[in-house]
Each structure stands twice: as C-alpha cells, then as structure tokens.
Amino acid sequence: MDAIDRKIISILQENAETPIQAIADMVNLSTTPCWRRVQKLKELGVIKKQVVLCDSAMLNVGxxxxxxxxxxxxxxxxxxxxxxxxxxxxxxxxxxxxxxxxxxxxxxxxxxxxxxxxxxxxxxxxxxxxxxxxxxxxxxxxxxxxxxxxxxx
The missing domain is CATH 3.30.70.920 (Lrp/AsnC effector binding domain/regulation of amino acid metabolism (RAM) domain)
Structure with a gap:
C-alpha cells in the first residue's frame, strides 16, 4: 500500500460517496487507475464495506x-x-x-x-x-x- 492508496482511504473514510473522479483529482490520477485502486482495496479487504452514519439524537438513541x-x-x-x-x-x-x-x-x-x-x-x-x-x-x-x-x- 503506497501513499496514494492511503490518501484514497482517507478520502473515502471522510465521505464514501465521493465520486471517483473527485478522488482521482485529489490523488493526481486519472479516473480508471483510481477506480482500479479502489476495487483492489475492496478485494484485499482493506475497505470492508460502505455505510451511512446516522445522528444518534435524531434516531432517539442519544x-x-x-x-x-x-x-x-x-x-x-x-x-x-x-x-x-x-x-x-x-x-x-x-x-x-x-x-x-x-x-x-x-x-x-x-x-x-x-x-x-x-x-x-x-x-x-x-x-x-x-x-x-x-x-x-x-x-x-x-x-x-x-x-x-x-x-x-
């Protein structure tokens, strides 16, 4: 795992909905190689799943x-x-x-x-x-x- 992979992970941990093009721009890659890196991180199990984080107070479990x-x-x-x-x-x-x-x-x-x-x-x-x-x-x-x-x- 190199610095680009670490940056991709950091971006996705902040917002898993970040479009692949935006991630690619942030890590100075074109879209396809960036997408391949994300897929590889998923295949390796580094990225386990993508979820939605909810506000506990809004769900009345504060x-x-x-x-x-x-x-x-x-x-x-x-x-x-x-x-x-x-x-x-x-x-x-x-x-x-x-x-x-x-x-x-x-x-x-x-x-x-x-x-x-x-x-x-x-x-x-x-x-x-x-x-x-x-x-x-x-x-x-x-x-x-x-x-x-x-x-x-």
Whole structure:
C-alpha cells in the first residue's frame, strides 16, 4: 500500500460517496487507475464495506452507556453463548473481549435509562455474570469512524 492508496482511504473514510473522479483529482490520477485502486482495496479487504452514519439524537438513541462485564466463566462454550446473545441485542453497537480487570466491554445506545434497564435485564438473563458495571457518557468529545492510515505498509 503506497501513499496514494492511503490518501484514497482517507478520502473515502471522510465521505464514501465521493465520486471517483473527485478522488482521482485529489490523488493526481486519472479516473480508471483510481477506480482500479479502489476495487483492489475492496478485494484485499482493506475497505470492508460502505455505510451511512446516522445522528444518534435524531434516531432517539442519544444516551451512550459503557457496560463493563466480569465473569467467573472462561470456557469457549460460555463465550459462544454469551457473544451470540449479546450480538442479537440491537442497542449493542460495540462489544469487546478485554484483558485486565474487565472481561468484556459493551457499548450501548438507548433513548433513556428505562430502556437501558431493559437491556441490562437482557444481559443478566443471558449468562451467569460476576459483575456488571455501567457508565453513562456525559458528553461526546470526539467521535470518528476514520482509522489512521499512517501505519499501513
């Protein structure tokens, strides 16, 4: 991956609807070679998919909750069951297995605390959890889906 590919990725991460001609102009290529590079990035899996980012407040899910989960269970079967059920909860938008004191970190968006309580009750029904701790975001200071491109080869 060269500097042109990195620039193309940066442009598309800012706006995936940028016309190929505009991208080509920004990276000093003609349209066809630029289009080929984009296709190659897709084939390689560098570009996984193109999505629409929505305003959480406009969709009435402006409350962000970070849920820390600790468990006494560490078998693959337990993880599979827990993960499969958590993935099915639509309010869960991020879900990570962690190192350190917390086993899992879950990011949830909801309209209010009452709806969060419903999500919480779903979580504790799924599996035996040792500890569940929730933190409500007070203010979003930075939010981006754009990944840094300076580290790819």
């Amino acid at each position: 409350v962000t909750v970070f849920i820390s989960v600790r468990t006494n269970q560490h078998s693959q079967a337990w993880l599979n069951k827990f993960a499969n059920h958590v993935k099915d909860i639509p309010e869960v938008i991020e879900f990570y297995r962690m190192s350190g004191d917390v086993d899992y970190l879950i990011r949830v968006v909801v309209p209010d605390i009452a709806t969060y309580d419903t999500v919480y009750k779903k979580l504790i029904r799924i599996a035996d959890l040792h500890d569940v701790s929730s933190s409500f975001a007070m203010e979003q200071i930075k939010y981006t889906t754009a990944l840094p491109v300076d580290y790819c080869g």
